[in-house]
Amino acid sequence: xxxxxxxxxxxxxxxxxxxxxxxxxxxxxxxxxxxxxxxxxxxxxxxxxxxxxxxxxxxxxxxxxxxxxxxxxxxxxxxxxxxxxxxxxxxxxxxxxxxxxxxxxxxxxxxxxx
Amino acid sequence: xxxxxxxxxxxxxxxxxxxxxxxxxxxxxxxxxxxxxxxxxxxxxxxxxxxxxxxxxxxxxxxxxxxxxxxxxxxxxxxxxxxxxxxxxxxxxxxxxxxxxxxxxxxxxxxxxxxx
Numbered sequence: 001x002x003x004x005x006x007x008x009x010x011x012x013x014x015x016x017x018x019x020x021x022x023x024x025x026x027x028x029x030x031x032x033x034x035x036x037x038x039x040x041x042x043x044x045x046x047x048x049x050x051x052x053x054x055x056x057x058x059x060x061x062x063x064x065x066x067x068x069x070x071x072x073x074x075x076x077x078x079x080x081x082x083x084x085x086x087x088x089x090x091x092x093x094x095x096x097x098x099x100x101x102x103x104x105x106x107x108x109x110x111x112x113x114x
Numbered sequence: 115x116x117x118x119x120x121x122x123x124x125x126x127x128x129x130x131x132x133x134x135x136x137x138x139x140x141x142x143x144x145x146x147x148x149x150x151x152x153x154x155x156x157x158x159x160x161x162x163x164x165x166x167x168x169x170x171x172x173x174x175x176x177x178x179x180x181x182x183x184x185x186x187x188x189x190x191x192x193x194x195x196x197x198x199x200x201x202x203x204x205x206x207x208x209x210x211x212x213x214x215x216x217x218x219x220x221x222x223x224x225x226x227x228x229x230x
Contacts, residue, residue, distance in 0.1 A: 035218065043202060044116075045157075045221035091156060101170050102147070102219060104157040 002027045004094050006105035013082045014113050020067070021077040021108045023092030029053075032096045034075040036066065039089040039107070048090075051075055082112045117141065118207050118222035126228045132193040135225045139186055139207030145169070146188040147219060148180055149204040157204065163188055192227070200229045 003026040013019040025034065036048040051059045051066045059066045067076040079086055092105040117140035127133055139146050148160040150173075159172035163182035174180075177195075182188040192199060203226075206219035 037221075043226070044223050045204060045206075047218055047220065050218060101159050101162065101172055102157075103159070104149075106156040 002029075002094060002096055002101075002103045004092050004103050004105040006092055006108050008108045009106075010109040010111070012111050012113055013079075015084060016081055018078060018080045019082055019110065021079070021090050021092075021110065023075045023077065023105060025073050025075060025092075025094050025103075027073075027094065027096050029096040032094055034066070034068070035093040035095070035102075036064070036075075036077045037091045037093060038086075039091065041088070045091075049077070079110075084112050084114060086110060087112045116220040116222065118143075118205060118220050120203075120205050120222035120225050122225060123223065124226050124228075126230065127195060128230055129195055129197060131195050131229075132191065133195065133227065135190040135192070135203055135205075135227075137188045137190070137205030137207075137222055139188070139205075140220055143207035143209055143220070144186065145208045146182055146186070147206040147208070148174075148188070148190050149206065151202040151204060151224075152198075153201070160190070195229045197229050200227055202226050 005024045032053045034051045038046045049061045049064045051068045063080045065078045089107045091107045094103045119138045121136045144165045147162045149157040151157050160174040161180050162170040166182050177193050180190045202224045204224045205222045208219045
């Protein structure tokens with residue numbers, strides 16, 4: 001069975017500090033993709049970053065990086081130099097190659113304090 | 115702006131009623147996905163269409179149905195509505211259901227359904 005787990009319902013971080021949002025996944029597929037989405041209070045879902053299961057290097061997109069540890073089945077999102085605008089819900093998601101479904105975690109609510 | 119449009123933005127209706135949510139994918143995207151997000155919860159995958167055909171089904175109730183039309187827009191029909199159906203309904207689109215795992219989805223702004 002495919003599963004995504006986010007164990008941190010809520011987190012606080014001081015502005016300009018780095019923060020790590022945890023995500024673990026479970027799949028028996030060898031080929032899969034891991035995604036992070038941001039959902040601000042306005043409700044839209046914004047794609048942040050992608051990591052493929054065969055990618056040897058961790059993905060980075062600006063202030064976002066994905067700490068991919070395949071053996072541990074974890075795909076943590078690291079946000080560097082947090083900004084007030086980073087306050088939002090963050091969802092980890094997975095797609096396996098043989099299915100057309102995306103599996104989403106329950107989300108982590110990040111609050112950035114000034 | 116992701117390029118995915120959803121109408122209406124808000125919908126308020128009563129229990130027992132039927133509503134239709136509409137989604138237009140990004141230009142060139144053949145796949146459409148529907149999700150339900152209840153209050154303070156993650157996204158539940160409902161159903162996926164590719165070029166007019168149903169491709170994958172998730173936790174979609176029998177009271178719900180969807181279709182994708184030749185112009186690739188999609189509609190999600192919710193009938194015999196219950197209070198618990200109140201949620202944010204997202205549509206997402208992607209290019210193709212590629213064999214590889216990289217298939218980023220672009221989300222619409224969502225339709226907020228309130229059942230009173």
